[in-house]
Each structure stands twice: as structure tokens, then as C-alpha cells.
Amino acid sequence: MGMPAGPYLLTPPGVYAPQHDTDLLARALRREDIDTSTEVLDLGTGSGALAVHAARLGARVTAVDISRRAVLTARLNALLAGRRVTVRRGDLTAAVPGRSYDLVVSNPPYVPSPSAGLPSRGAARAWDAGHDGRAFVDRICDTAPAALRAGGALLIVHSALCGTRPTLDRLAAAGLDASVTDRAFVPFGPVLRARRAWLRRQGLLTDENLEELVVIRAEHP
Secondary structure: OOOOOOOOOOOOOOOOOOOHHHHHHHHHHHOOOOOOOOEEEEEOOOOOHHHHHHHHOOOEEEEEEOOHHHHHHHHHHHHHHOOOEEEEEOOHHHHOOOOOEEEEEEOOOOEOOOOOOOOOOOHHHHOEOOOOOOOOHHHHHHHHHHHEEEEEEEEEEEEHHHOHHHHHHHHHHOOOEEEEEEEEEEEOOHHHHHOHHHHHHOOOOOOOOEEEEEEEEEEOO
16 A cells, blocks of 8 residues: 555654554554545654545545644645645644544654653654653543544554553543554564564563554543
């Protein structure tokens, strides 16, 4: 499957280039009942790949990222794709206060890191998420429900390394009906290969070479 934003996707240094997780979430997005009345919020849009993909499916899309470079990249990729996407710079749902959506999608940073702190610049900003990898996943679980309309859904992708059950439990505690809808096992990339020994010491590895990715769908009743 090709990358969701097509052949003209720009991914300059410091902006997350779409990978397996992007494709997995794009596949889940295609199963949703999207038409021209559907409003979609993409949290942590990066290159804008998922935002452009949702726009191609007919949705009215707002994309958010805290990185200025990502915001500019997403705007350019939407322009190159000939799709209208509103891109805002800000911190997750704080960038769209008081707004609600039919679908919220997110491919947030989720890689467990030896550093408890979060990088404020550089490429690692797109994947490092604290010791347990949950710095952003937990925040999305806590804040996204308020941005969902009744009957709306959150689609979030992350690694099983940061814990699938905690995500399901947190979303359930927020009043959403959550389940894993997609799984994929993919080879470790350079970051995980470099951290293999640390991940082993943390007791996070179940396979030395394969990472499990999950898409979790959580519906607002």
C-alpha cells in the first residue's frame, strides 16, 4: 500500500515520514463512514499524510501539530495534493478549544525512551515519549473524548511496547467504548534496534526483532 498522501508527500528533516503505523491508521480510516459532512481532527499531523488522506475521502479536516516545521509541511502537502486542510499550530486539542468532531485520529509519539524528558526539537520529537512511551498517548486518551461528538470515534495507533491494555482502560474510564481493530507486526526500525538492550532491561521486549503496532478505536456513545 502506498503512503496515504501520494507521490508528492514532502518529509523534510525533523518531520515524521509516514511508515507502517501511518498505513495502518489510514486503513482504519477508510473503514469509517466518511462523507462531505464528516469533520475530522488529526492530532500530531506531522507531514499531514493522514489529514490529506481523510480529505481525499471527502472529510472536512483540521490538523494540529506543535512543530512549526510540521505545520508548514502539512500545509504544503495539502496544497500539493489539491486538498483543503486547515492546519493549526498548538498542543493537541488545546489548538482547537471548544470544537468537536466526528472523528479524531492520531499517530502520536509513543516510543519508550531512556530519557524521561521529552525533546523540544529534532527528529526524536516525533517519536520519543518518556520512559513508558505514554506521555502523549495518555494525554490523548484524557482530552480527545471532549473533542468527540456523540457517536463519534477516536482512532489512535501506537506500539504495544507502551501498553495496549492501559490505553483501552483509560479510554473506557473516559466513557468510550474502546477496542483494538488492527494489529501488525513490523521489523524494528533504527530507533528500536539502538534501544534493544535498554528495552530488554526494562522488561518491555516480547520479541527481539518485531514490534507490534495496534490501532485502537474508541467510540463516544
